[in-house]
Amino acid sequence: MFMSKPAIAAPDEASGSGGAAAAQWALASLSLSVLLSSLGTSIANVGLPSLAAAFSASFQQVQWVVLAYLLAISTLIVTVGRLGDIIGRRRLLLAGILLFTLSSALSGAASNLPVLIFARSVQGLGAAVMMTLAMALVGDAVAKERTGSAMGLLGTMSAVGTALGPSLGGVLIAGLGWRAIFLVNVPLGALAFLLAWRSLPADRQAPEAERPGFDVRGTLLLGFTLAAYALAMTVSRGSLGPLNLSLLAAAILGAGLFVLVERRAASPLIRLQTLRNPVLAAGLAMSTLVSTVMMATLVVGPFYLSRSLGLGATMVGIVMAAGPVVSALSGLPAGRAVDRLGAPFMILAGLVAMAAGSFALSVLPEMFGVAGYLAAMLVLTPGYQLFQAANNTAVMRDVRPDRRGVVSGMLNLSRNLGLVTGASAMGAIFAFATAEDVAAANAGTVSAGMQVTFAVAGVLVIGALLIALRSRALARSAERVAMPGRDRT
Template structure:
């Protein structure tokens, strides 16, 4: 195996470990309610702490890679993730476990942000899309494996078993990445670390997540959202004055990067909505038993795994900006299909909608990531990768909390009647389709008038 191939394998294992970590612990939530004699609302903070940890560090992780070298920062992230998993497995209380998940989220932010920048460094221009597609496929496989392996291990060794699995994966990823990634000295950003910007951004994300996750009342939710908006405004103002902005305004003024970030937030919201609302549509709406719900839900990650590399190959042969728009049209069509087809054709309609939505999502990831990284300066690719991770996580938080809350409000007080669940899911998926349509419009406007990329000789 050539050096670039071995390096890509090391990056893929890091991405796999982080994606397994995202989903494996979630399967333990019911067991944790019993183990710590608590409520589902309290246990849900394991999910929020992980996402917030990832979101608040994503951009800083990219900057650190640009400044001090992507290889050592990636290895540090793997080590932090692994230590968090070990602490989680030994946790004597729910508070300790939630803290350990936040630490894991910090490590996972590095493990998901830097492989994209490293791939751009290590792979020739014509193969970047394929590698990014491979990393997307690896992420999908890890997300699918997490609940399956975690559920099997819990039945054997209790709630701590998924954390031991994550620790083993991290312990394997560290030496592999350390041995196969070249110890190159990347171009380094000679900027100071923007501590104030990072603090304001982290606070804005944390308050935003708190507002969407713990809605005590409408008044408290609105107050928290206003607070998050104020922190975001303060962050923007600080960035304009900072000598070492965490998200450099000049970088964000580039059309490809700004529109890519917006589209990534909206599409991630759509995809998380399918993961949150989909089980209710299948179980309550279509009356499937839970084991069958799991099988149907696994269709999406399987399709992602099969279509990721193909999507990357398409991107390598076509103009990325225009492929982004085409992919978003497919995602929008898939979201509309999720709203309409299950009521007509049942489970077959739901699976058919996934067959449209998921390849479109993989094509969007490969094209959008490639386009944004190509538009960035060499010294800012880590920062752009961090911005991609940040925007993705903000979308995941929004989809899981906001649109999940809309579904719950629409179906409240009506039990689990099939028509009620299908109507609620239909409305939420139509909202998701609207968000995807907005992303399509933004992408189309941004790519209008761009020159077509010259066709590469075969």
């Protein structure tokens, strides 16, 4: 199949300028995969009004064009990571890129809304593969001492995709219509496939008799649990109505059954004992918390800028673009800092910056308006990128090769769950703090809601900082008694 083309050697086998160039091309293919999966999320949002008009549908109906994509990613991201560990990460990444590209073409050619929603769910499956295995393949594509820089680059490309989506989508819709926001992925997907096929190291697989089995029951239960939770956080705009409570109850039940099944499985999807590892457990918890905080900037920011500061739609878009732009610019320097100063220290530095930025968002905009908002974002966003690069490096650097896919999936899942939870929970805190309907609230109540929301965000980041300090202490204790050379995960 995809293995007919000889691939480059792994980084520990490559040498000289040829090996370095090959690693750069491999990293380029992984970066483009991350860019496309991120772009697939952000570019569709701007097209919702056009889709509602084209299909004579309500906003709630066309919103499933976005939700189907996000649900597919959240539900399947751990599963595809495990599949990559079993059948080969290069092979599965190529299949994921191909699936993403073909489903993008189907989305652009859709004749009705159900077909478009189906195509977007398939595209989300491809994106889940690309997001998870791009991170998992870093250990195969680059030298270990450059892991931080590679993770920083992937973070940069994710931010570029997020920042580029709304503006690129607007231009494409204005010039070519809504179908162009999906069809633009086709040539880019073809390029990503070609780069990955030619540059990624060949899969190193054990003999078929030694390969672990695939945990079907655990996979189905985890998918059910994640889908129920994601729907509970997104339907009915995050309110705690009967449907949301029923979905949350189903998610809790599914999680309990999943734990029972995994304890008895011969080849579990997730080895529960790995969650006792202080670095992995802390990394997942911190990733969820900080992603919840970052989602608050996207949920609360537009209301504050428009209703409290009185900015027009164009200026709101410009100010809101500052965060993704700063993320894109700070990703690479953050990764290099991780390589030079070490991941544990830079996790702490990133979280301190995020806490300062969150509390600054609670205070400075009220004092200095737009300038205060931008100043706070210039602290919060680089802190987030620094944390991401350091945390991803700390979790992934010493993972056993046969577990990189599933651990990468868990890390990406923690981020996605944080984003989904942040959209609901932080939005609910903002609505509660305004004490009235946000859409009709006056400038003063919106400002009060902003202050309360980001004070809570700052407390969440302090919680993540305490987790980091405890994890560091536990890891140091474990190192004193661990066997030399033993992998952590």
